Amino acid sequence: MNALGEARVYRAAIIGTGGIAHAHAQAVERSGGRAELVAVADVDAGRAREFADKYGVPHAYAGAEELLREQRPDTAHLCTPPRLHAPLALACLEAGVTALVEKPPTLSLAELDTLIEAERRTGAHVATVLQHRFGAAAARLRRLQDSGELGRPLLATCLTQWYRDDAYYAVPWRGTWESEGGGPTMGHGIHQFDLLLSVLGPWSEVTAVAARQARPVDTEDVSMALVTFESGAVATVVNSVVSPREASELRFDYERATVEVEHLYGYTDDDWTVTPAPGQEQVKALWGAERGEGTSGHGDWLAAVLDALDRGQAPPVTTADARRTMEFIAALYASAFTGERVRAGQITADSPFARRMDGTGAPWRNP
Known part of the structure; x- marks a missing residue:
């Protein structure tokens, strides 16, 4: 809820528009208006634009940094190859954006510990997509x-x-x-x-x-x-x-x-x-x-994430759980x-x- 007691709508972005990104876009679409997809980014600018057109997203970028700087979303769904998860999650934390990261969250425990420390320093959060x-x-x-x-x-x-x-x-x-x-x-x-x-x-x-x-x-x-x-x-x-x-x-x-x-x-x-x-x-x-009802998938996970954010809590799966x-x-x-x-x-x-x-x-x- 916002200061007026109205239900908050979270501004979401997707970074990486390959196959799994569609599950994330569909979860946002089915969130009952609790989230809206405002921007996407992909190193392949054409693929980003095609993805944006498919889901009616107003902004498409060729890089995550530009998206984070210009759109300042509430959440960023990281759907890139795993080696990019840690640096992109770190960029989200530094920008004050909640990073929702596909599995595996990082390539190593050391990388995950770096994100945990960045969470403490910035006050922002990282959550891993472990939907089952x-x-x-x-x-x-x-x-x-x-x-x-x-x-x-x-x-x-x-x-x-x-x-x-x-x-x-x-x-x-x-x-x-x-x-x-x-x-x-x-x-x-x-x-x-x-x-x-x-x-x-x-x-x-x-x-x-x-x-x-x-x-x-x-x-x-x-x-x-x-x-x-x-x-x-x-x-x-x-x-x-x-x-x-x-x-x-x-x-x-x-x-x-x-x-x-x-x-x-x-x-x-x-x-x-x-x-x-x-x-x-x-x-x-x-x-x-x-x-x-339903299937264990990104929809139930995203609902749990939004519930936690509504309560001012770290969203699941938290870095402590993922660790x-x-x-x-x-x-x-x-x-x-x-x-x-x-x-x-x-x-x-x-x-x-x-x-x-x-x-x-x-x-x-x-x-």
Whole structure:
């Protein structure tokens, strides 16, 4: 609300008008008038203008700096290749603009810590787009877990088995540590295991492997991890871009029920199932007592962002939340490349895995 008690309309900009930018533009369109897209920017000026025309955006720029200087939006959706996320987010913070950053938010923990420090200094915010946290079923699962209705979490499995062919990696910025920061662990599976972490809470130890099985890339194309959580729960995490039958799956085994979802790029309530333990049929009734609408996507995430901004709070996913997920990624790579179990908090600022996700180097770098 503004000083007159009227609902605030947030002036939004999109920087980078490639494929994912359309999801952001559509989320703004469907925000019920809470946000309006006032400008876009892309290094390809023609593509920026075409995008602007498609969505009825009044201003198109060939550079982010000019857009930020001339339009001073409330929010800037960063939809560029990952290597540009940190410098663009920093420019937004310096301009007092809330940066809404596609995953992964940065290429390393060190870059993310630079943004966290800039947040403290400027008072502006960075939020990462990890939209699967915001689906209605995920919110319901967290409520039932926190209320104790499900009993203790015991075991979880988290699978992102997708397929990306050689043509996908022909795009120059894909498949390198310098431009993407990692393989499917950074850019694909992050959605599922971020949801896993949002449900099960702080992790304590990771043991992992990573491999380059089939794709012509510098990064891994498969990774697997065994994870222990502070709660005592244990989980397996699989990330792949070499799996012809594509699926995204999460399964949580509690004392009183199994709760699971299978989807691909976004879930609805219909994708979730609950299997009560013997004698615990009330759990299924509790789950079915609510029903959410829509798909876990950018729309629900943007609504949560605008709700937070209305309250004067840091929007989700906050840098503190994103750091826990990024630390998990760094620990997975550190375990995979050193052969050691890695504990939470072990990757300090002087660790090579804080500065780059490949740290001491992928084992296939020097065959």
